[in-house]
Amino acid sequence: MELRHLRAFVEVADQGHFGRAAAELRITQPALTQRIQALEREVGSTLLTRSSREVRLTPTGQALLPYARSLVQLEERALRELKDATAGTSGLIRIAYMPGNAVTQGKVIAEFRKQFPSVVVESSFGHSHVNIGRLAAGEVDAAFVALPITAPETVALRRIGPYELFLALSSGHELARLERVPVKALRGERFVLTPMHLNPAMIGALRTWLTSRTGARLNVVAEDPQELAIQAVGNSQETFALVSDGATQQSTLSSVTYRPLKPAPLVELAVAYLRDDPSHMLANLLTVADQVADSIRIDLPEDSEAIAPG
Numbered sequence: 409m410e411l412r413h414l415r416a417f418v419e420v421a422d423q424g425h426f427g428r429a430a431a432e433l434r435i436t437q438p439a440l441t442q443r444i445q446a447l448e449r450e451v452g453s454t455l456l457t458r459s460s461r462e463v464r465l466t467p468t469g470q471a472l473l474p475y476a477r478s479l480v481q482l483e484e485r486a487l488r489e490l491k492d493a494t495a496g497t498s499g500l501i502r503i504a505y506m507p508g509n510a511v512t513q514g515k516v517i518a519e520f521r522k523q524f525p526s527v528v529v530e531s532s533f534g535h536s537h538v539n540i541g542r543l544a545a546g547e548v549d550a551a552f553v554a555l556p557i558t559a560p561e562t563v564a565l566r567r568i569g570p571y572e573l574f575l576a577l578s579s580g581h582e583l584a585r586l587e588r589v590p591v592k593a594l595r596g597e598r599f600v601l602t603p604m605h606l607n608p609a610m611i612g613a614l615r616t617w618l619t620s621r622t623g624a625r626l627n628v629v630a631e632d633p634q635e636l637a638i639q640a641v642g643n644s645q646e647t648f649a650l651v652s653d654g655a656t657q658q659s660t661l662s663s664v665t666y667r668p669l670k671p672a673p674l675v676e677l678a679v680a681y682l683r684d685d686p687s688h689m690l691a692n693l694l695t696v697a698d699q700v701a702d703s704i705r706i707d708l709p710e711d712s713e714a715i716a717p718g
Contacts, residue, residue: 409450411483414476416443417455421473424463478562478684481546485687501689502530504539504551507634508652509571509677512704513552516568516679520696527689535606535633543680549690555676556609556717564683566694568701570674571653572708573614573715576638578645579665588670588709591621600630600637600649610675613715614650617673638664671711 419429420440430440448455455469465473489499505513521529534542539551540559559565575589583589599618604611619626629647632640637649642663650673656666679697681690 409447409479411479413443413447413450415480415483416440417447417469418473418476418480420444420456420463421465421469426458426463477546482684484546485685489687489689499689500528500530501550501687501693502532502548503693504532504534504542504548506534506536506539506552506554508554508654508675510654512568512571512677512700515704516693516697516700519700520693523696524689524692527692536610537605537607540680543682546682549681549685549687550693551680553678553680554607554610555678556613556715557607557678557680558609559680562682562684563680565678565680566697568677568679568697569704569706570676570708570712570714571706572668572712573650573652573673573675574656574666575669576641576649576651576655576664576666578641578647579663580645581665584665584667586667589667590670591618592623594618594648595622595624596627598627598629598644598647600632600640600647601626601628602634602637602650603631606633609717610715613717614673614675617713617715618650621671668709670709671713672709674708674712674714676714 416429416433419433420426423429423432426437426440430437433440444456451468451472453468454466455472457464457466503517517529517531520527532542532548534551536553536557539548539553540557540563542548543551543563544560553559553565555565555567557565575583575594577584577589583593601615602611615626615628630637630640634649634651634655638651638655638661641647641649642661651666652675679694681694
């Protein structure tokens with residue numbers, strides 16, 4: 409199979425329209441049609457059905473698409489590295505950050521830049537589930553995520569280490585006077601928690617842990633990302649949130665206080681990447697991540713408990 413035929417097929421599948429696909433590939437529609445027809449002859453089956461309004465994949469087309477996409481992405485990675493080598497540079501790596509635990513993520517990237525100063529790091533930002541999707545789609549080369557997380561078989565995870573979740577509460581609340589807040593003291597209290605869709609596995613495990621430790625059904629009054637949850641806590645003396653250690657260092661709201669919990673819930677940070685990615689830059693990033701993981705010494709409470717699926 410010719411890669412230009414596979415690329416044409418993938419583009420039509422993504423665009424759902426021959427005209428838009430041809431424009432994206434910068435070829436004429438007749439040329440695009442010829443490429444699709446050549447691929448169909450090689451496969452021995454129709455891949456697309458076309459109407460005046462839309463283009464749909466046949467069952468054969470649906471079966472071929474993930475393989476075609478993988479080959480196209482592999483070609484893109486190879487061409488990108490070859491172009492960088494020809495230009496005499498070390499290349500580009502695209503990394504997606506996640507909210508929370510900014511310290512460890514920052515250490516990994518800072519050390520990577522120190523060891524490989526000629527590599528351009530193109531960074532973006534997203535929650536764990538979003539980062540996994542972008543990685544699987546080939547939009548980034550590596551992504552920081554919180555564990556546990558559900559990921560496709562094509563994605564591998566390199567563990568870095570745990571980080572602690574803290575309780576965000578109103579500075580005027582009586583529990584703010586405690587050095588550590590017993591989780592049992594939060595029984596029946598009003599919570600603003602991270603939306604499930606941002607990392608169903610981890611957030612589901614966290615909710616199960618809270619329910620078990622408080623001994624009661626959770627009273628979730630809202631679902632907001634961490635930064636909005638902190639604002640909600642600042643506006644209400646009867647609302648609580650669980651936030652990462654990075655949030656405790658970045659927040660400037662005087663109306664919000666952060667306290668460790670007893671026992672302390674732990675979430676593990678990891679780097680996600682594609683198993684079949686042969687990039688030397690990715691291998692270097694993973695080596696640096698291992699080095700940082702080995703060098704980090706985190707003083708965690710003795711009663712810490714890892715948030716894991718039940």
